[in-house]
Amino acid sequence: MSRFSTSFVSLKDRLSDAEWQTRVNLAACYRLLDRFGMTDLIYNHITAQIPGKPGSLLINLYGLLYKEITASSLVEIDYDGNILHKQDTDYGINKSGYVIHGCIHRARPNVHCVIHTHTRAGMAVSAMRGGLLPLTQTATRFHGHLAYHEFEGPAVDLAEQERLVRDLGEHNAMVLRNHGLLVACASIPQALNLMYQLEMSCRAQVDALSAGGLEAVSLPSREVLERSAHLYQPGTRRPYGELEWHAMLRLLESDPGGYPPYDS
Structure with a gap:
């Protein structure tokens, strides 16, 4: 069999129930980002903490499409990128x-899932001096709750980590200038929901500004923006993404694309 095959031995019976469920959810998250058009060939990553294994993360094999990722193909690494377990394949991980x-x-430590994307709209907004504007109800949730990190080139320098953490602070979403988008949340469902909302905000902004620039759009009042943003913050109402997750799984499982099962 090719060393670059996308068929892998199932790990279901070798792992704890908690780790297996996290793998299933993370694989589903990868598939959903593909479903919503938020992929970049074989690039980008979604990571999740492994329950019961402090310091261990799950990440995708570098070379698989998001729509090919399954629970068993995910790689276990530590925070420094050392591979703790992966399938017998020539695929590795991206630094x-x-x-x-x-x-x-x-x-x-409260962050259990991080998603990073290079979407067309996300990259476009990341290159705009004004960043994300509160043009829509969807975008207002990020008003005053969105971090920015200046572009330092491809993220391969470990020295950049300190600045990434500093710039993110306690926010759950960040625009990487001239690069893309990032969210960091308490669960996989919450991260998917937040990235979806951030991406839709960017797409709406690109569409609106293309119709005539800043002079052609209107912005809500400061009072409305602050009240709206507050309603979406963690602990204010329900944790957004958890209720939506079951609907997202139904969407994925009914997809006619003929993808192999992600929970294998």
Whole structure:
């Protein structure tokens, strides 16, 4: 069999129930980002903490499409990118994955999932001097709750980790200038929901500004923006993404694309 095959031995009976469920959810998250058009060939990453294994993360094999990722194909690494377990394959991991993700997981123990994307709209907004504007109801949730990190080139320098953590602070979403988007949340469902909302905000902004620039759009009042943003913050109402997750799984499982099962 090819050393670059996408068929892997199931790990279901070798892992704890908690780790297996995390793997299933993370694989589903990868598939959903593909479903929503938020992938970049074989690049980018979604990481998740492994329950009961402090300091261990799950990440994708570097070379698989998001729609090919399964629970068993995910790689166990530590915060420094050392591979603790992976399938017998020539696929490895991308250094940028742990440079960006590992430091956030280490600095924020309450963060159990980090998603980073290079979408067309996300990159476009990341290059705008004004960043994300509160043009829509979706975008208002990020008003005053969105971090920014200046571009330092491809994320392969470990020295950048300190600045990534500093710039993210206690926020759950960040724009990487001239680069892309990032969210860091308490669960996989919450991270998927937040990235979806951030991406939709960016797409709406690109569409609105293309119709005539800043002079053609209107912004809500400061009072409305602050009240709206507050309603979406963690602990204010329900944890957004948890209720939506079951619907997202139904969407994925009914997809006619013929993908192999992600929970294998």
